[in-house]
Amino acid sequence: xxxxxxxxxxxxxxxxxxxxxxxxxxxxxxxxxxxxxQFKPIPLLRGKKYEYSLTLxxxxxxxxxxxxxxxxxxxxxxxxxxYTDKYQPIPVADQVEYDKRLFPKELFEQVPKKRRKxxxxxxxxxxxxxxxxxxxxxxxxxxxxxxxEKEEEEGEEILEDEELEEETDYVANYFDNGENFLDEExxxxxxxxx
Numbered sequence: 740x741x742x743x744x745x746x747x748x749x750x751x752x753x754x755x756x757x758x759x760x761x762x763x764x765x766x767x768x769x770x771x772x773x774x775x776x777q778f779k780p781i782p783l784l785r786g787k788k789y790e791y792s793l794t795l796x797x798x799x800x801x802x803x804x805x806x807x808x809x810x811x812x813x814x815x816x817x818x819x820x821x822y823t824d825k826y827q828p829i830p831v832a833d834q835v836e837y838d839k840r841l842f843p844k845e846l847f848e849q850v851p852k853k854r855r856k857x858x859x860x861x862x863x864x865x866x867x868x869x870x871x872x873x874x875x876x877x878x879x880x881x882x883x884x885x886x887x888e889k890e891e892e893e894g895e896e897i898l899e900d901e902e903l904e905e906e907t908d909y910v911a912n913y914f915d916n917g918e919n920f921l922d923e924e925x926x927x928x929x930x931x932x933x
Contacts, residue, residue, distance in 0.1 A: 807835035
């Protein structure tokens with residue numbers, strides 16, 4: 740139990756049943772490197788048969804390490820960067836040849852098909868199409884020119900009539916001489932006419 744100050748009260752070892760006098764004395768000897776074994780190890784077997792199986796095992800392990808699927812462990816950063824470290828080949832899974840009959844086609848990259856060269860027929864068709872377009876453009880220009888001439892003739896007649904109407908139009912609609920300004924008889928609240 741703590742007082743009103745900082746921190747809290749610590750737990751006493753006396754509550755657990757032992758105190759400072761129950762502590763073991765320090766040992767002067769270093770601890771053992773390995774714990775004692777429970778079982779005695781099996782002795783190595785000797786003979787040509789066992790040596791042959793050992794060499795096969797070592798060859799198999801080395802071939803697995805060289806195979807493309809073996810992921811190399813992340814090497815720790817060395818203090819010295821060696822020149823030969825850059826040029827040692829690292830096996831990669833991309834270098835492995837697969838039997839493509841055993842896998843679906845979608846897993847492998849598809850080689851793009853070569854495009855056929857443009858044949859002379861296609862070029863002739865393009866030339867013919869260009870010629871047809873030119874002929875159509877000429878016809879369009881001729882038709883447009885004829886229509887413009889007709890419109891100009893009709894437009895001249897209409898312009899003469901409009902000029903006469905415009906002369907009298909301003910006086911009739913927009914001119915205000917100011918005689919009826921603020922007349923009480925007119926209740927037009929439309930505002931000023933410009």
